[in-house]
Amino acid sequence: MNFQDYRTLFQVGSLAFVLLAASPALSLIVSFPRGGESFSELWLLGPNHMAEDYPFNVQAGESYSLFLGVGNHLGHSAYYLVCAKFRNQTQPLPNASGSEPSSLSSIYEFQFFLADGDVWETPVTFAIPGASIQGDSVVVESVSVNDRILQVDCSSAWDSEYSGFYFQLFFELWLYNSTRSSFQFHDRFVGIWLNMTG
């Protein structure tokens, strides 16, 4: 190695040390993009806190329990709204791919704030206090969620293919949009089918 080579080596080494010494100041200017995807989770678990034993054959007046959860992976704190809705087989479901919520009105709602990386979970108890048989249909007059009763007036005809009177309890996830200053459907929903047996 001649002197020129040594000098180049010296310059490179010095530059590396200079960058190292300047790294605290550089960290104020240079920001690295957050890795990973931004998303929210929404889940529904059975009464044993497992993805099994969901209530299915339900009777009027009986109480059933579930666990509803949301996880925030958006990279910032979020303001969520979960709307519980009740429908029969013909009433509209949300269109998650088209960002369209169901046009049905909520029978219960949960509003909460969640820090990034945190999860929120709550027990949900529901019952159908008012139901009657009218001809070959079952009419659910009211649904109770967490002891709050709301009139729904929803009827279901006998489904001969699956042998039952089917209804669905589902939960839509909404997210507060700061730009629009309103909640927007967050393209996620979960639900369970219920067969009114008596």
Add this chain to the structure above:
Amino acid sequence: MSIEAERSVVAMGSAIRLRFLSATVLLFALSSTLMLSVSATGNQEVAASTISEAEQSMAQAYEAVLDAERVGADISGLLVRLNDAAALLSNAHMAFEVEDFEEATGFAELASEVGYEVVDEAELLEIEANNAQVDKSWLFLVTSALGVSTVLVASLLGYEFFKRRYYGRLSKMKPRGGLS
């Protein structure tokens, strides 16, 4: 006046009294119903506007918390309080749905109160976090300036030392052999 005529006058008087009484009762019932419906409409309007105000206060609180979070403030305590307010607002909405306007108004007022308190606290936290960020930036700048200066001075001195040693060693190298 004969007895029959007197009876007829008395009967007419009774009928008039009865009609007057019926009309009074009817009027009272109508006015009560009207007052109740006016009062219910008034309660509904009050509840709706209180809920709307609570929603605005929650939105403001959320924006303030997001701003504080962006500058690195610890917002965990604020989120707990906001969650309490959000539960109250949910209750207000649901009470409104079942036309319990007084309860809806009560819940919404409490939610508004908490929301506005959170806005104030979030703004304070944001200012504190901003100040801390400025102090931290100065510390980083001074540390970097000192570090870079030290590295530059050390490099120059090191380079000079190496150069002298290199040429010193080179000058000590004597050519072998020579003229005889």
